[in-house]
Amino acid sequence: MQxxxxxxxxxxxLGFGVFRMSDAEVERVVPAALEAGFRHFDTAQIYQNEAALGRALQAAGARREELFLTTKVWVDNYSRARFAASVDESLDRLKVDQVDLLLLHWPGDKVAIADQVEMLNAVQAAGKTRFIGVSNQNIAQMKETVALSQAPIVTNQVELHPYLDQRALAAAAKSMGLVVSAYYGMADGAVPRDPLLQRIGAKYGKSAAQVALRWLVQQGFVALSKTARPERVAENVAIFDFVLSEDDMAVIGALARPDGRLVNPPGLAPAWDA
Incomplete structure (x- = not known):
């Protein structure tokens, strides 16, 4: 794994995400993910499957030092009374002493970024996470977070797929020293069905889904893949044995459209840059 x-x-x-998976699905697919080579697992408090992921990893005999675990603090826990306590609860559910990466899940509109960053830094200083980051922030919020944070912000996890142009945000993140992590890479099922991506994939002996994941990692992003079907896991990880041509990369990028954003919850999402 690169x-x-x-x-x-x-x-x-390449990470394995468990968004919208039931406990049973998580416990069924995680052993297959480990066998295929996945070591980066991404969950969140709001997914309500941290405990299932913790059980699955423990039952499979995964070695903690080989794993990279990411979880996210939900907006309802952005308070001094709840933030650290909620992280403790996440650690208990995941059966670990600390996670590798802890993210602020959404900026929201009720708690100032400065307060969010202060609480995030405090739990890192307490040893509950090795690294910290954010999710779903726009460029201005990233800049504010980086300026205010005592510890480095390593990533901004955002929606990113061929139909959504995130070039401005990606360039801003790079200039600030952040890696962009991409979620919703399959665009809620649109990518595997896309005829153009299927045709590009045929040239390389790959599926449209593999092409999209390769497109993400080839740009230097962390890509989160997902499947609840153990038989599909090996396909998701098999993206490191081919390289998309510059022309194909450009053609895929040209699929972006003004209505490409799929995830935009009111009260949680910021004013997007594009």
Whole structure:
């Protein structure tokens, strides 16, 4: 598995996400993910499957030192009374003493970024996470977070797929020393069905889904893949044995469209840059 190094964090380029998976699905697919080579697992408090992931990893005999675990603090816990306590609860559910990466899940509109960053830094200083980052922040919020944080911010995890142009945010993140982590890479099922991506994949003996994941990692992003079907896990990880041509990379990037954003919850999402 390839990795990306940023501020001392060595992050596997391809992660396995468990968004919208039931406990049973998580416990069924995680052993297959480990067998296929996945070591980076991404969950969140709001997914309500941290405990299932912790059980699955423990039952499979995964070695903690080989794993890179990411979870995210939900906005309802952005208070001095709840933030650190909620992280403790996440650690208990995951059956670990600390996670590798802890993210602020959404900026929201009720708690100032400065307060969010202060609480995030405090739990890192307490040893509950090795590294910290954010998710779903726009460029201005990233800049504010980086300026206010005592510890390095290693990533901004955002929606990113061929139909959404995130070039401005990616360039801003790079200039600030952040890695962009991409979620929703399959665009809620649109990518595997895309005829153009299927045609490009055929040239390389790959599926449209593999092409999209390769497109992400080839740009230097961390890509989060997902499947609840153990038989599909090996396909997701098999993206490091081919390289998309510059022309194909450009053609895929040209699929972006103004209505490409799929995840935009009111009260949680910021004013997007594009």
């Amino acid at each position: 990795t990306i190094s940023v501020h001392g964090a060595v992050i596997p380029t």
